[in-house]
Each structure stands twice: as C-alpha cells, then as structure tokens.
Amino acid sequence: MSAMPKWADAVLVPLISLLIAFVISGLVILAIGEDPVAAMKLMVTGALGSTYGWGYTLYYSTNFIFTGLAVSVAFQTGLFNIGGEGQASLGGLGVALVCLFVPWPHWSMAFVAAIVMGSLFGAAWAAIPAYLQAKRGSHVVITTIMFNYIAAALMIYVLVTVLRPTGAMDTASARFDASLKLPRLGDILGMVGIPFNNRNPANISLIVALIACVGVWLLMWRTRLGYQLRAFGKSEQASVYAGINPVRITMYAMLISGGLSGMMAINTVMGEAQRLLLNSVEGAGFIGIAVALMGRSHPVGVLLAALLFGFLYQGGAELALWTTIPRELIIVIQALVILFTGAMDNMVRRPVESLFLMLRKGKA
Amino acid sequence: MDFATLIQILDSTVRLATPLLFACLAGLFSERAGVFDIGLEGKMLAAAFLSAAVAAITGSVWLGVLAGIFASLLLAGVHGLASITFRGNQLISGVAINFLAAGLTVLLGQKWFGLGGRTPPLTSGGRFESITLPFADSIAPLPFIGPIYSELISGHSILVYLAIALVPASAWLLYRTRFGLRLRAVGENPAAVDTAGVSVIGIRYAAVAICGVLCGLAGAYLALGLAAGFGKDMTAGRGFIALAALIFAKWRPWYALGATMLFGFLEAVGNRFPSIDLGLFAIPSQFVQALPYIITVVILAGFIGKARPPLAGGQPYVKER
Numbered sequence: 159m160s161a162m163p164k165w166a167d168a169v170l171v172p173l174i175s176l177l178i179a180f181v182i183s184g185l186v187i188l189a190i191g192e193d194p195v196a197a198m199k200l201m202v203t204g205a206l207g208s209t210y211g212w213g214y215t216l217y218y219s220t221n222f223i224f225t226g227l228a229v230s231v232a233f234q235t236g237l238f239n240i241g242g243e244g245q246a247s248l249g250g251l252g253v254a255l256v257c258l259f260v261p262w263p264h265w266s267m268a269f270v271a272a273i274v275m276g277s278l279f280g281a282a283w284a285a286i287p288a289y290l291q292a293k294r295g296s297h298v299v300i301t302t303i304m305f306n307y308i309a310a311a312l313m314i315y316v317l318v319t320v321l322r323p324t325g326a327m328d329t330a331s332a333r334f335d336a337s338l339k340l341p342r343l344g345d346i347l348g349m350v351g352i353p354f355n356n357r358n359p360a361n362i363s364l365i366v367a368l369i370a371c372v373g374v375w376l377l378m379w380r381t382r383l384g385y386q387l388r389a390f391g392k393s394e395q396a397s398v399y400a401g402i403n404p405v406r407i408t409m410y411a412m413l414i415s416g417g418l419s420g421m422m423a424i425n426t427v428m429g430e431a432q433r434l435l436l437n438s439v440e441g442a443g444f445i446g447i448a449v450a451l452m453g454r455s456h457p458v459g460v461l462l463a464a465l466l467f468g469f470l471y472q473g474g475a476e477l478a479l480w481t482t483i484p485r486e487l488i489i490v491i492q493a494l495v496i497l498f499t500g501a502m503d504n505m506v507r508r509p510v511e512s513l514f515l516m517l518r519k520g521k522a
Numbered sequence: 523m524d525f526a527t528l529i530q531i532l533d534s535t536v537r538l539a540t541p542l543l544f545a546c547l548a549g550l551f552s553e554r555a556g557v558f559d560i561g562l563e564g565k566m567l568a569a570a571f572l573s574a575a576v577a578a579i580t581g582s583v584w585l586g587v588l589a590g591i592f593a594s595l596l597l598a599g600v601h602g603l604a605s606i607t608f609r610g611n612q613l614i615s616g617v618a619i620n621f622l623a624a625g626l627t628v629l630l631g632q633k634w635f636g637l638g639g640r641t642p643p644l645t646s647g648g649r650f651e652s653i654t655l656p657f658a659d660s661i662a663p664l665p666f667i668g669p670i671y672s673e674l675i676s677g678h679s680i681l682v683y684l685a686i687a688l689v690p691a692s693a694w695l696l697y698r699t700r701f702g703l704r705l706r707a708v709g710e711n712p713a714a715v716d717t718a719g720v721s722v723i724g725i726r727y728a729a730v731a732i733c734g735v736l737c738g739l740a741g742a743y744l745a746l747g748l749a750a751g752f753g754k755d756m757t758a759g760r761g762f763i764a765l766a767a768l769i770f771a772k773w774r775p776w777y778a779l780g781a782t783m784l785f786g787f788l789e790a791v792g793n794r795f796p797s798i799d800l801g802l803f804a805i806p807s808q809f810v811q812a813l814p815y816i817i818t819v820v821i822l823a824g825f826i827g828k829a830r831p832p833l834a835g836g837q838p839y840v841k842e843r
Contacts (some may be wrong), residue, residue, distance in 0.1 A: 186530050186626070190632075238611075238613055240613075240617065249680075290822060290823050296819075297822070297831075299558075304822075307815045308819075309814050310814070311808040312808070318808075319806065444617075447614075483629075484628055484629060484632050486629050486639070487625065489628075490621075490625035491627060492621055496653065497604065497615065497618035497622070500617075501605065501608070502604050502610055502615075503610060
C-alpha cells in the first residue's frame with residue numbers, strides 16, 4: 159500500500175510544485191522591479207479577457223498539446239525524448255513540401271496529407287536516435303539533442319538553398335496557395351452560432367490536437383501495444399522477461415513520439431504562417447517537456463498543462479508589449495516548472511507522504 | 523591553403539577550443555562521479571552573463587571571472603540539490619538549468635543595462651589581454667618555427683594557458699590522488715565507496731562544485747576573452763558540443779584535449795570557409811557546422827570505438843537501511 163491516496167499523488171503534489179514555481183516566478187518579477195500582481199492581472203486580461211486573447215492562447219496550446227503528448231508517450235515508455243524541437247521542424251518541412259508541390263483541389267485533402275507527412279517526417283527524425291538506442295545502446299537523450307542541432311543546420315540549408323524563392327530576402331519558403339488556408343476557430347465556432355474573434359491564428363488543428371489526446375489515451379490504456387509500452391517504462395527487465403521485444407517497443411515509442419511532435423507543424427506552418435519559416439517551432443518542442451512533466455504524462459494532464467502554458471505564452475507576449483518585462487520571463491517560468499514538477503519532485507513528495515502517514519497513524 | 527592560413531586557422535582553433543575544453547573537463551568531473559550534466563550550456567551562459575556584467579561595472583576582469591564562477595556555482599548547487607539530495611532525474615534538472623539561465627540572463631540584463639539582454643561592450647581593462655610569451659618577437663622571423671611559436675603558441679589570453687594546464691592537472695587529480703580514486707569509484711560503484719566509510723553525497727557534491735567552477739571559467743572566457751561582452755544566448759550550443767566532446771573523449775582528460783581541439787578546428791574551418799568547394803560539388807557550411815553533432819552520433823553508435831559511460835551515471839544513490 160502506498161503512503162498517499164491516488165488523488166494526492168496525481169493532483170496535490172503537482173499543484174504544490176506548481177505553486178512553488180509560481181511563487182518564485184513572482185519573486186523574480188519583484189526582483190526586476192515590477193509588480194507581480196499587476197503583471198498577473200495584465201496576463202489574465204491579455205490572454206483570457208477577450209476571444210482574441212483566447213484565440214492566441216488556444217493557438218499556442220495546440221502546439222503544446224502535440225509536443226506534450228509526444229514527450230509523455232516517450233516518458234511512459236521510460237525514454238526521455240528531448241528531440242521534439244528537431245522533430246517538429248522536420249515535420250514542418252514535410253507539411254511545407256506537401257503544400258508547395260501538390261496542386262490540391264481542396265484544403266481538406268491537403269490537410270489530411272499534411273497531417274500524414276508532418277508526422278512521417280517527425281517520426282523519421284526520431285527513428286535514427288530510436289534505432290541507435292534500441293540496437294546499439296546509445297543514450298537517446300544525447301542523440302536527440304544532437305539531432306536537434308543537426309535539424310537546425312539542415313533546415314537552414316534547405317531554406318537558404320532549396321526552398322527560398324529566387325530573389326526573396328528572408329529565409330523562408332514561398333507562400334502556399336491561398337486555397338490551402340485552414341478554417342480558423344472563429345469560422346468554425348461562427349457556424350454553430352458562437353461569436354469568436356477571427357483575427358487570431360487558432361484553427362482547426364486544435365480539434366486534431368484534442369483527437370490526438372483521446373487517441374493517445376486509447377493507445378496507452380486500451381490497447382496491447384500501450385500496455386507493452388507502459389510495462390517497458392515501468393521495468394525493462396520484467397517486460398523483457400514477459401516476452402516484450404525491447405527493440406520493437408523502443409522504436410514504436412519514439413516513432414509515435416516523433417510523429418506527434420511533427421504533427422505540430424500543421425498548426426504553425428499550415429495554420430498560421432502559410433509558409434515554412436526558419437525556426438517555426440520557437441521552442442515548443444522544449445515546452446513539451448514541461449507540459450508532460452506537469453501533466454504527469456497523462457493526456458488529461460497534458461491538455462490542462464498545455465492550456466496553462468498557452469495562457470503563459472500569450473500572457474507573456476502581452477506583458478512584453480505593455481511593460482518592460484521581456485518575453486524571456488516565460489522561459490524562466492518554464493524552467494521553474496520543469497525544475498519543481500520534474501527534478502525536485504521529491505522535495506514536495508516526501509513531506510506530503512509523511513504528512514499522510516502521520517494522519518493515518520493518528521486514525522489507527 | 524598556404525602555411526600562413528594554416529597557422530591562422532590553428533590559432534583560432536586554440537581560441538575556440540578553450541571554452542569547450544573548460545566545459546568538457548567540467549562535465550568530466552561531474553559525470554565521472556555519476557552525476558550526468560546536460561546543464562553545462564546553462565552554467566556557461568549564466569557565467570558569461572554575470573562575468574561580463576561585473577566586468578563592465580567594475581572594470582576589473584578578475585572580479586568578472588569570480589562573478590562568473592559564482593553564477594555557475596549557484597546553478598551547480600541547484601543541480602546538486604535536485605540530483606543528489608532530492609534524488610531527482612538528473613537529465614530533467616539539467617534541462618531546467620539550461621532554460622533558467624537562458625531566461626534569467628536576458629531578464630536581468632534588460633533590467634540592469636536595458637540593452638535588450640546584452641551587456642555594455644567591454645573596454646581594455648574589462649577583458650583579457652593576450653599574453654606575449656618570452657622571445658616571441660625575436661623568434662618570429664625564423665622560418666616555420668617562428669610563426670608557430672609567435673602566433674600559434676604565444677599571444678593568447680591567460681585563460682587559454684590555464685585551460686591547457688588543467689588537462690594534466692585533471693589527469694593527475696583523477697588518477698593519482700585518493701580523492702580522484704574515490705570520485706571515479708563513486709561513479710562506478712557508489713555502494714562500495716559507502717562501505718569503505720566515505721561519503722558518497724560529499725564526493726558527488728565536490729564533483730558538482732568542481733564542474734561549476736570550470737563551467738564558470740568557460741563562460742567567463744567566452745564573454746571576457748573570446749568576445750567583449752555578453753550577448754543573448756551567446757553560448758550557442760557550446761555546452762552541448764562540450765558534452766559531445768566528452769563522449770568522444772570517453773570521459774578521459776587527455777582525450778578531452780584532443781576532442782575539443784578537433785571540434786574547435788571544425789568551428790575555425792567553418793568560420794574561415796563558408797563553403798568548401800571540392801570541384802565536383804561544394805560542401806555547404808551548414809554541414810561543417812553540424813559535423814561535431816554528426817560525429818558524436820556516429821561515436822555513440824559505437825562505430826568508431828565504443829564509448830562506455832560511468833556505470834552508476836544518472837542514478838541517485840540510496841543508502842541501504
């Protein structure tokens with residue numbers, strides 16, 4: 159019997175960790191001479207005070223759902239995939255290729271193709287680190303970091319020498335055909351009679367992200383493969399003894415993870431920019447780590463954490479616009495969340511555990 | 523390519539390899555004691571920032587170095603707390619430290635100087651001057667030996683010589699002293715060290731602290747030697763290249779010197795020749811820039827010699843009760 163009830167493990171400990179992270183963030187804001195309460199108010203009105211703000215919040219959240227799910231599937235399998243950044247930029251390349259070079263009759267067909275290509279490219283970029291981990295025992299953390307840098311160099315090369323239209327100044331691909339614009343969230347909600355601002359980039363990819371949440375839940379908790387993945391993550395030795403093939407499971411976990419990261423590109427490349435930009439991922443791959451840690455690698459948790467980070471991201475942009483607090487505040491908050499919900503988990507867990515043990519002793 | 527160009531490239535190789543060498547030795551101490559550290563990048567960045575900030579305000583390069591070491595030690599303390607005391611995941615802690623440094627340096631830089639995260643450019647007193655070794659001027663006219671001595675060996679800042687001197691020093695400390703033996707043992711089999719009555723926690727904290735000091739020197743050299751001030755995200759992945767060099771070097775000090783020189787050489791070549799024309803086709807500069815990472819992956823795959831990390835690396839030590 160464990161020391162704590164399940165709800166304390168799943169909700170209480172992460173919440174306390176999160177609270178610590180936010181209190182320290184507030185102290186950081188104080189230290190740079192700004193008012194944390196005023197900053198918080200500004201973030202809330204900027205990100206949640208209007209449907210325009212909500213649109214941006216949901217747009218960012220869409221990215222973080224994909225990358226958060228990607229990290230969490232790997233986590234459940236006992237693998238730490240830091241390569242979301244590289245996998246998502248390769249996914250962007252896949253999406254751009256499919257949108258640039260195929261004359262699609264309708265956006266919906268292009269959208270399906272973009273989802274497939276984005277995840278295929280992302281999965282392919284995760285495949286080499288996965289294979290090296292499974293077959294040759296090279297640590298997946300180091301190889302995925304290396305692949306992030308290799309991806310960055312590759313993307314510069316592709317954008318500068320291959321995809322940049324002749325005569326264009328900025329390192330970006332040509333614009334996609336106007337008919338490939340994805341329906342905005344405002345359009346979709348407008349159809350069912352809900353008024354929603356249309357001048358923000360939230361688009362139909364959000365629905366794909368929500369479906370992905372359900373899909374990952376079904377996969378991990380309702381299929382044989384999901385069971386094998388989780389068993390492998392809990393104990394590699396026991397699962398191998400039970401007849402689970404470690405090479406196959408490592409490959410599957412990383413391919414699914416890379417595919418989810420790559421799928422993020424439908425939101426940024428096809429949904430917003432309508433062309434492939436340099437650094438289109440903008441750190442979302444790394445935020446996925448914080449999201450997965452905070453969400454305890456469960457799709458529901460990931461969804462909530464992604465919403466929180468979407469809010470922080472949009473709120474942070476508003477802060478940078480109206481105050482002297484730079485956008486980098488979000489990176490600090492993100493770091494503190496990773497630190498306290500991830501690395502320093504035991505700092506909160508141990509006192510809470512002993513508290514519950516004391517309570518139980520008192521009852522007995 | 524003529525001799526003079528070669529000397530110039532090798533000269534900048536030494537300069538560019540120095541921060542990598544400091545950081546690589548830093549990682550070596552930490553990982554040999556069983557504490558993985560992917561936060562080298564963040565510690566270097568924090569050190570570069572604080573050293574540049576203090577050097578800009580005080581005008582003293584040595585105060586700057588001390589401040590850089592202090593910043594790096596602070597983050598090393600966080601890493602130690604998370605991964606040794608609270609037995610957390612060392613990789614996650616490293617990721618957090620990298621982000622913490624990336625964010626805080628810009629936040630504080632903007633607050634203190636208002637230059638968008640940069641520090642004011644350093645003038646002569648605030649940065650390291652190059653040292654001319656004895657007889658450099660008189661030997662310079664000699665053919666072959668002259669340029670090698672006066673340009674390649676002489677004329678670097680003191681931290682370059684310190685970094686190179688640290689290689690034999692580290693090798694001696696690790697392989698010839700009691701502390702070094704214990705440090706290596708803690709990374710391979712902490713339970714055995716504990717049985718011998720030596721504190722595993724103590725040795726690991728010492729190793730993490732050494733790592734902090736060395737990362738501090740790496741960052742200080744970046745801001746005060748290589749550049750003249752701090753720029754946002756100025757480490758630009760050097761911490762990870764150092765990590766790659768550490769694996770390439772199989773966690774050994776002398777190999778670390780070779781590995782960092784090789785990666786420094788690649789960077790120098792990449793800077794000097796934006797693209798290399800081989801006649802039939804041209805190698806794009808991006809490929810040269812990505813080469814250290816590609817080499818590391820190939821090494822990790824075990825195709826060129828097997829790299830074996832310390833056995834107890836990444837695992838928190840739990841004393842048996």
